Amino acid sequence: xxxxxxxxxxxxxxxxxxxxxxxxxxxxxxxxxxxxxxxxxxxxxxxxxxxxxxxxxxxxxxxxxxxxxxxxxxxxxxxxxxxxxxxxxxxxxxxxxxxxxxxxxxxxxxxxxxxxxxxxxxxxxxxxxxxxxxxxxxxxxxxxxxxxxxxxxxxxxxxxxxxxxxxxxxxxxxxxxxxxxxxxxxxxxxxxxxxxxxxxxxxxxxxxxxxxxxxxxxxxxxxxxxxxxxxxxxxxxxxxxxxxxxxxxxxxxxxxxxxxxxxxxxxxxxxxxxxxxxxxxxxxxxxxxxxxxxxxxxxxxxxxxxxxxxxxxxxxxxxxxxxxxxxxxxxxxxxxxxxxxxxxxxxxxxxxxxxxxxxxxxxxxxxxxxxxxxxxxxxxxxxxxxxxxxxxxxxxxxxxxxxxxxxxxxxxxxxxxxxxxxxxxxxxxxxxxxxxxxxxxxxxxxxxxxxxxxxxxxxxxxxxxxxxxxxxxxxxxxxxxxxxxxxxxxxxxxxxxxxxxxxxxxxxxxxxxxxxxx
Amino acid sequence: xxxxxxxxxxxxxxxxxxxxxxxxxxxxxxxxxxxxxxxxxxxxxxxxxxxxxxxxxxxxxxxxxxxxxxxxxxxxxxxxxxxxxxxxxxxxxxxxxxxxxxxxxxxxxxxxxxxxxxxxxxxxxxxxxxxxxxxxxxxxxxxxxxxxxxxxxxxxxxxxxxxxxxxxxxxxxxxxxxxxxxxxxxxxxxxxxxxxxxxxxxxxxxxxxxxxxxxxxxxxxxxxxxxxxxxxxxxxxxxxxxxxxxxxxxxxxxxxxxxxxxxxxxxxxxxxxxxxxxxxxxxxxxxxxxxxxxxxxxxxxxxxxxxxxxxxxx
Numbered sequence: 001x002x003x004x005x006x007x008x009x010x011x012x013x014x015x016x017x018x019x020x021x022x023x024x025x026x027x028x029x030x031x032x033x034x035x036x037x038x039x040x041x042x043x044x045x046x047x048x049x050x051x052x053x054x055x056x057x058x059x060x061x062x063x064x065x066x067x068x069x070x071x072x073x074x075x076x077x078x079x080x081x082x083x084x085x086x087x088x089x090x091x092x093x094x095x096x097x098x099x100x101x102x103x104x105x106x107x108x109x110x111x112x113x114x115x116x117x118x119x120x121x122x123x124x125x126x127x128x129x130x131x132x133x134x135x136x137x138x139x140x141x142x143x144x145x146x147x148x149x150x151x152x153x154x155x156x157x158x159x160x161x162x163x164x165x166x167x168x169x170x171x172x173x174x175x176x177x178x179x180x181x182x183x184x185x186x187x188x189x190x191x192x193x194x195x196x197x198x199x200x201x202x203x204x205x206x207x208x209x210x211x212x213x214x215x216x217x218x219x220x221x222x223x224x225x226x227x228x229x230x231x232x233x234x235x236x237x238x239x240x241x242x243x244x245x246x247x248x249x250x251x252x253x254x255x256x257x258x259x260x261x262x263x264x265x266x267x268x269x270x271x272x273x274x275x276x277x278x279x280x281x282x283x284x285x286x287x288x289x290x291x292x293x294x295x296x297x298x299x300x301x302x303x304x305x306x307x308x309x310x311x312x313x314x315x316x317x318x319x320x321x322x323x324x325x326x327x328x329x330x331x332x333x334x335x336x337x338x339x340x341x342x343x344x345x346x347x348x349x350x351x352x353x354x355x356x357x358x359x360x361x362x363x364x365x366x367x368x369x370x371x372x373x374x375x376x377x378x379x380x381x382x383x384x385x386x387x388x389x390x391x392x393x394x395x396x397x398x399x400x401x402x403x404x405x406x407x408x409x410x411x412x413x414x415x416x417x418x419x420x421x422x423x424x425x426x427x428x429x430x431x432x433x434x435x436x437x438x439x440x441x442x443x444x445x446x447x448x449x450x451x452x453x454x455x456x457x458x459x460x461x462x463x464x465x466x467x468x469x470x471x472x473x474x475x476x477x478x479x480x481x482x483x484x485x486x487x488x489x490x491x492x493x494x495x496x497x498x499x500x501x502x503x504x505x506x507x508x509x510x511x512x513x514x515x516x517x518x
Numbered sequence: 519x520x521x522x523x524x525x526x527x528x529x530x531x532x533x534x535x536x537x538x539x540x541x542x543x544x545x546x547x548x549x550x551x552x553x554x555x556x557x558x559x560x561x562x563x564x565x566x567x568x569x570x571x572x573x574x575x576x577x578x579x580x581x582x583x584x585x586x587x588x589x590x591x592x593x594x595x596x597x598x599x600x601x602x603x604x605x606x607x608x609x610x611x612x613x614x615x616x617x618x619x620x621x622x623x624x625x626x627x628x629x630x631x632x633x634x635x636x637x638x639x640x641x642x643x644x645x646x647x648x649x650x651x652x653x654x655x656x657x658x659x660x661x662x663x664x665x666x667x668x669x670x671x672x673x674x675x676x677x678x679x680x681x682x683x684x685x686x687x688x689x690x691x692x693x694x695x696x697x698x699x700x701x702x703x704x705x706x707x708x709x710x711x712x713x714x715x716x717x718x719x720x721x722x723x724x725x726x727x728x729x730x731x732x733x734x735x736x737x738x739x740x741x742x743x744x745x746x747x748x749x750x751x752x753x754x755x756x757x758x759x760x761x762x763x764x765x766x767x768x769x770x771x772x773x774x775x776x777x778x779x780x781x782x783x784x785x786x787x788x789x790x791x792x793x794x795x796x797x798x799x800x801x802x803x804x805x806x807x808x809x810x811x812x813x814x815x816x817x818x819x820x821x822x823x824x825x826x827x828x829x830x831x832x
Contacts, residue, residue: 025689028689030688035792036601036792038600038601038602039601039602041602044602046556046557046558046560047558127572128569128572128573130553130556130557130560130565130569131560133560133565182597182602183603185602186602186603201608201611201784202611202612202615202784202788202789203684203685203686203688203784204688224688224689226684226688227782228683228782229779229782229788229792230779230780230782232667232670232780233667233670233682233683233779233780233781233782236667236670236671236674236675236682236683237674237682237683237782239675240674240675240678240681240682241678242681242682242683242688363558364558393550394550394795395549395550395551395554395555395795395797396548396549396550398550398554398558398561399549399550399551399554402561402562402563403563435563438562438563438564439562440562
C-alpha cells in the first residue's frame with residue numbers, strides 16, 4: 001500500500017512537472033489584458049480594454065498622429081471641409097481590401113455609418129451601438145463615387161475628425177456583417193495591420209500579420225491577447241515569463257519592474273483628468289472663495305506621489321495636457337496652501353457646515369478612489385472643513401452622481417478620458433448641459449462666457465482658432481473653480497526582454513503595427 | 519431506488535424555480551443597470567433609456583421574467599448583454615472548466631481527507647495524529663486566495679515548475695498533460711480547506727466506531743489491526759462522512775470563485791463575479807441555475823452512495 005502510494009505520487013509529479021515552461025516564441029507578442037474583450041465589433045464596445053485590440057485589426061478614415069492627439073489621414077487620403085463647416089468630403093485610399101477580401105470603398109463607409117445611425121437599416125439590429133451618439137451630428141452619408149464619400153452634418157461640429165479616429169469610427173467589412181449578423185463581433189473583419197485568427201473565450205485571442213496591409217506589413221507574425229483580471233496574477237505571469245507586455249501595472253509593483261533589468265517600464269500621460277465635482281447650487285460650495293479654498297487645501301502633490309506613487313501628475317485645469325494643441329500651459333495648478341485656504345474660508349464666512357462627499361470603490365479611470373477620498377477628507381479637515389464620506393460601488397455611484405448632486409451631496413469624485421478637448425467641457429461645464437437636459441454638469445456650473453467659448457470652438461473648423469477658444473475657457477474655469485482639479489493619469493506598461501519599438505500613445509490605444517520581437 | 523431518485527429530482531424543480539425568482543428580484547433591487555455599466559461615464563439618462571430599449575430592458579419586471587421563463591422552457595437562456603453571445607454557450611463552456619477544477623479538488627480532498635482522518639484516528643494522540651491535526655488546522659484556517667497567491671509566487675515565479683495562470687498553454691499544449699500541469703496548483707489550493715474539514719470529521723467518526731462492541735469482537739477474533747481499521751471501522755465511518763463530502767462539494771464550487779479569479783481559471787465562478795458587476799442579468803440567471811442544479815445533483819449523488827453503503831437506510 002505504502003509503496004503503491006509512493007509510486008503513484010512520483011509518477012504524478014513527473015507527469016505534472018514534465019512540460020518545460022517555454023518562454024514566449026519569437027515574432028509572437030503575448031499581451032496581458034485586464035479583462036476578457038466584450039466584442040470585436042468596434043461600434044458595439046466602450047472599454048479601453050477592447051480598443052487595445054481593435055485599433056490593430058481595423059482602421060478609421062482618420063487616425064492619431066504617432067505620439068499626439070492630432071488627426072492625420074488613414075483610410076481617407078485627404079478631405080475638404082465646406083465654408084459653413086457642415087459638409088466633409090473624403091477622398092478614400094485606393095486598393096485597400098478588408099481581411100475577407102472585399103474592397104474598401106465609399107459604399108462600405110456609408111454602410112458603416114448607416115448601420116450605426118439609422119434605425120431602419122437592415123443591420124441596425126446587430127447592435128446596440130452605445131457610442132453612436134459620437135456621430136449624432138451626421139445627417140446623411142453619400143457615396144459620391146467609388147472613392148469619394150460625403151458627410152452632411154446637421155450643424156458644424158469640429159470634433160468630427162477626431163471622432164473618426166476613435167474606435168467608434170473604425171471601418172468594418174459590410175460583407176462580414178451581412179454574413180455573421182449579430183455574431184460579427186466574434187468574426188471580425190477590418191482593414192488593419194493584423195487579421196483576426198482565433199478567439200478561445202477567456203483564454204486567448206489571436207491576431208496574425210496582414211501581409212497585404214496598405215501601410216506595410218507589421219514585423220510581428222502574431223499577437224496573442226490574454227485576459228488576466230487579477231492584477232497580482234498578471235504580475236506573476238509577467239515575472240514568470242508568460243507575457244511580453246503587460247498594461248495597467250498597479251503603482252505598488254512598478255518599482256519592482258523598474259529595478260529588474262529584464263523589464264522596461266513605459267509611461268505616457270493621456271487625455272485623462274481626475275477631479276472633484278463641487279455642488280454650486282446649494283451649500284458652502286455655492287461661494288467661489290470656498291471652492292478655491294478647497295483647491296488650495298488639498299495637497300495634490302502628495303496624492304500623486306504617495307497614493308498614486310508617481311503614476312499621475314497634478315492637474316492644473318479641466319483640460320489634460322495631452323491635448324497639447326489646445327492646452328493652456330500658462331495655467332499653474334492651485335498650490336498647496338492651507339493657510340490661504342483658511343483665510344479664504346474665514347473671509348467667505350464658512351461656518352463649519354458638514355459636507356457630504358461621494359466616493360467610489362473603483363471604476364474606469366478612477367485610480368485609487370478610496371485612498372484618495374480619505375486623504376482629501378483629511379486635507380479638508382485640516383483647514384476646518386467637516387467632511388462626511390459616503391462610499392458606493394461604481395455603477396451605483398454613477399447612478400447617484402450623473403443625475404446631479406442637488407439635495408444629496410456637496411462633492412463627488414469623478415474621472416474622464418476623452419478623445420477631443422471639446423468632449424469633457426461641452427458635456428460637463430455648460431449651463432445647457434445640466435443633468436435634466438441630458439448632460440453631465442452634475443455640479444450645476446454656469447458661466448455664459450464659457451458657454452459662448454465652447455459653442456464657438458465647436459463651430460470653428462480651424463485648429464488654431466479652436467485652440468485659442470479652449471485656452472481662454474480653461475483660464476475662466478480655473479478661476480471659477482467648479483471642480484477641484486486633482487490629477488492627470490499616466491498610462492503605464494511593462495515590456496519583457498526582446499520587445500522592440502514598443503511605444504504607448506496619448507490616446508491610450510495600444511498600437512502594435514511597428515513592434516518587433518526577433 | 520429509481521423511484522427515490524426520480525422523486526428527489528422532481529423536488530429540485532420548485533427549488534430551482536424559486537431560486538430564479540430570487541436571483542431576478544435581487545438583480546432588480548441592486549442599484550445600477552447594464553446600460554449604465556456599458557456606457558460608464560457616458561451614461562446620460564437619454565443614452566441609458568435608448569440602450570435599455572435596445573436591450574429589451576424597458577419592459578416591466580414580471581414581463582421580463584415571463585419572457586425569460588418562456589425562452590428557458592424552449593432551452594434558450596437568452597443573450598449576454600456584456601459578452602454579446604448566447605448565455606448557454608458561455609455558461610456551458612465555463613461550467614465544464616469549473617467541473618474539471620472542482621471535481622479534481624473534490625477527489626483530492628476526499629482521498630487526502632479520508633486518509634488523514636483514518637491515520638489520525640488509528641494513531642490517536644500519537645505523533646502522526648498530532649502532526650496531521652496541526653496541518654489540518656492550518657489548512658482550514660488559511661484563506662484560500664492567499665494560499666493561491668503564495669503557491670503562484672513559490673512554484674511559478676521563483677521555481678518555474680508550474681504555470682501561474684490559465685487552463686491550457688497559450689501555444690502548443692491543449693492535451694491532458696498540459697491540462698494537469700495547469701490544474702495542479704489551483705486544485706490543490708481549492709482542496710485545502712475541504713481536506714481539513716473531511717479529515718477532522720473522519721477522525722471523529724472513526725474514533726466513534728472504534729469504540730463499538732463489534733470492533734472489540736473483531737479484535738478478539740484475532741484479526742490484524744489493519745484489517746479491523748480498513749475492513750470494519752472505515753466502512754462504517756464512511757457512512758457518516760459521505761454526506762459531508764456532498765456538502766463540501768457545494769463549498770468547493772463556491773470557493774472556486776476566488777480560486778478561479780486568482781489563477782485566471784476560465785470557470786463559472788469568475789464569470790459570475792464579472793456578470794454581477796456588469797449587471798448582466800441573463801448571464802447571472804443562467805450561471806446560478808447551472809451551479810444550483812449541480813449542487814442538487816451532488817447532494818443527491820452523496821445520498822445515493824450513502825444509501826448503498828448503509829443497509830439500514832434502504
